[in-house]
Amino acid sequence: INPREYSEKELHLICKKYVQYFNESLGTDKDIPAPDIGTSEREMDWMMAEYKSIHPGESYLGSFTGKSILNGGSLGRKDATGKGVYYSYKYLMHDFLTNKLHKIDKNNRFVKTAQKLLNKPLTMAVQGFGNVGSVAALEAYNCHSLSNKIVAVSDRNVTLYNEEGLDIPRLIDFSNQHQGDLPTTNKQLRENDIKASIQDRDGLLELDVDVLVLAALEDQIHNENWQRIKAEVIVEGANSPITQEADKNLSDQGVLIIPDILANAGGVIVSYLEWMQGKETQFYTEQQVNHLLYDKMKGTFDTVLPQFFNDPFSLRENCYIQAVMKLSTILYRQGKLY
Numbered sequence: 001i002n003p004r005e006y007s008e009k010e011l012h013l014i015c016k017k018y019v020q021y022f023n024e025s026l027g028t029d030k031d032i033p034a035p036d037i038g039t040s041e042r043e044m045d046w047m048m049a050e051y052k053s054i055h056p057g058e059s060y061l062g063s064f065t066g067k068s069i070l071n072g073g074s075l076g077r078k079d080a081t082g083k084g085v086y087y088s089y090k091y092l093m094h095d096f097l098t099n100k101l102h103k104i105d106k107n108n109r110f111v112k113t114a115q116k117l118l119n120k121p122l123t124m125a126v127q128g129f130g131n132v133g134s135v136a137a138l139e140a141y142n143c144h145s146l147s148n149k150i151v152a153v154s155d156r157n158v159t160l161y162n163e164e165g166l167d168i169p170r171l172i173d174f175s176n177q178h179q180g181d182l183p184t185t186n187k188q189l190r191e192n193d194i195k196a197s198i199q200d201r202d203g204l205l206e207l208d209v210d211v212l213v214l215a216a217l218e219d220q221i222h223n224e225n226w227q228r229i230k231a232e233v234i235v236e237g238a239n240s241p242i243t244q245e246a247d248k249n250l251s252d253q254g255v256l257i258i259p260d261i262l263a264n265a266g267g268v269i270v271s272y273l274e275w276m277q278g279k280e281t282q283f284y285t286e287q288q289v290n291h292l293l294y295d296k297m298k299g300t301f302d303t304v305l306p307q308f309f310n311d312p313f314s315l316r317e318n319c320y321i322q323a324v325m326k327l328s329t330i331l332y333r334q335g336k337l338y
Contacts, residue, residue, distance in 0.1 A: 077267070087297060205225065209230065233256045
């Protein structure tokens with residue numbers, strides 16, 4: 001559903017009914033939902049409250065994640081996906097490549113892409129300015145390790161462009177005051193002292209930028225438009241924003257794609273931390289949460305990236321290979337693959 005089309009009372013009823021209908025599958029040790037597009041801590045609070053009503057006297061804090069802090073949520077959960085998205089890009093382009101480029105197979109097609117972008121200012125466009133895109137944009141804006149310039153951002157209505165770089169904190173302030181929307185008129189831009197030109201919403205994808213962060217919806221780059229994509233690095237903040245065919249074609253051309261299974265895992269990781277805190281009733285500081293998040297993602301990068309730059313497979317394929325190998329090894333050791 002589109003939550004904008006329903007009243008608060010109707011949304012509350014929808015959340016309650018969702019929990020009632022899926023009650024047999026939900027629970028602190030069963031299926032544990034987390035927020036996604038159009039869902040905030042408010043909806044997760046409602047759902048947990050309904051679960052608690054159906055199961056009086058039972059443990060309930062771990063039944064849903066993404067809750068408000070007052071209702072047992074985790075500090076850092078709201079920004080976790082966006083922070084993880086930017087961290088995956090920063091770790092690849094700064095922490096990994098600047099230190100380990102000499103250990104990489106120079107014939108790998110993605111090495112040439114990386115070498116072109118190292119040690120130079122990078123222009124960036126961010127599609128989607130919600131919980132993921134706005135946080136990733138702010139992390140890029142504040143980053144001192146890489147010379148980022150966010151020249152374009154878009155939401156469901158508009159693309160804002162400034163070749164000199166956008167004032168991301170000012171845009172976030174505006175968005176917070178206008179139900180998550182970016183300015184759509186020149187009057188709004190002037191009144192809020194935002195320097196940008198207004199362009200078509202979908203035009204952002206084809207801008208001449210170095211880095212494209214996809215933090216909106218699925219299937220944004222597909223067979224009809226992949227040939228017009230100019231970015232040489234694409235970070236998948238959303239789930240499946242590139243179709244399978246477009247992904248292969250772009251990878252064949254040397255475009256470095258950081259896939260969703262790697263880039264946007266931050267939200268799921270902190271949902272796990274929230275679930276764990278709820279079970280232990282021991283809550284972490286935001287600094288502790290961020291440290292655990294980055295440490296977990298770094299461990300995965302250090303496993304996947306060296307392999308990726310020394311074999312013919314894409315980063316997405318390497319992630320799948322690592323995931324299936326890990327699962328297969330565990331099942332074999334449990335005696336289930338004989």
